[in-house]
Amino acid sequence: MSDPLVVSGVAKSFTMHLRGGLRLPVVDNVIFRVARGECVVLGGPSGAGKSSILKMLYGNYAVDGGEILVTHDGETVDLAQASPRQVLQLRRSVIGYVSQFLRTVPRVSALDVVAEPLIARGQDAEASRQQASALLERLNLPHALWSLPPATFSGGEQQRVNIARGFITEHPVLLLDEPTASLDAQNRRVVIAMIEEKKRAGTALLGIFHDEEVREAVADRIIDVTAFRPAREAA
Numbered sequence: 001m002s003d004p005l006v007v008s009g010v011a012k013s014f015t016m017h018l019r020g021g022l023r024l025p026v027v028d029n030v031i032f033r034v035a036r037g038e039c040v041v042l043g044g045p046s047g048a049g050k051s052s053i054l055k056m057l058y059g060n061y062a063v064d065g066g067e068i069l070v071t072h073d074g075e076t077v078d079l080a081q082a083s084p085r086q087v088l089q090l091r092r093s094v095i096g097y098v099s100q101f102l103r104t105v106p107r108v109s110a111l112d113v114v115a116e117p118l119i120a121r122g123q124d125a126e127a128s129r130q131q132a133s134a135l136l137e138r139l140n141l142p143h144a145l146w147s148l149p150p151a152t153f154s155g156g157e158q159q160r161v162n163i164a165r166g167f168i169t170e171h172p173v174l175l176l177d178e179p180t181a182s183l184d185a186q187n188r189r190v191v192i193a194m195i196e197e198k199k200r201a202g203t204a205l206l207g208i209f210h211d212e213e214v215r216e217a218v219a220d221r222i223i224d225v226t227a228f229r230p231a232r233e234a235a
């Protein structure tokens, strides 16, 4: 059976249009795979390209070349070549993403922000809210906040809403961009346990974790992204 995520030969550079079209190569020949039930961590210093790789794998950044093969139910799609419509389909059913910061929607309660991905997939609204409640409870979000829009929440509270929203579905591939950066030790431990459960359920996880304790606890493998540093072009 193919691994859910196979990346090969991926390259990315940014073109700075406001600086006379200056080209900034970020990564080149990115190559790795993530198996079911495995948590692979992207490591390397600030600016090495870790977030850029995650964003390419979620279809937020276009790639300059290479393949991002995503396999689910025996069907393989090259996300690097996928149409916007295919990317949206993949996000709905195959690739989940916990970004570093929650994108808040005015007037939508924390509970509904968390339940929404299940409701969007056709699950009964009440059952979805119950699942959302269980996750918010587990992540120690005070009950008083559940009915409020998260825009005014603290960084750590928003991050816990974001984690609950990302973990509520059963996407076979889950991308995590520093999900524990604003959390206290108790909630970091909750997230570690939630990641372990996803692994046992067969999810392929790929994440960035600056917190060493979390990284050591969850990582099956650490990939040093500096291995994909592009050869600098002659000035």
Ligand SMILES: Nc1ncnc2c1ncn2[C@@H]1O[C@H](COP(=O)(O)OP(=O)(O)OP(=O)(O)O)[C@@H](O)[C@H]1O
Pocket (backbone or CB within 6 Å): 014, 024, 026, 044, 045, 046, 047, 048, 049, 050, 051, 052, 053
């Ligand atoms: N949208 C963008 N436009 C221009 N340059 C960008 C863009 N996104 C990232 N970069 C550049 O790409 C390089 C890699 O950034 P990236 O955020 O992927 O690094 P990182 O390894 O995740 O860093 P950190 O650990 O600090 O989050 C940086 O030099 C950054 O300035």
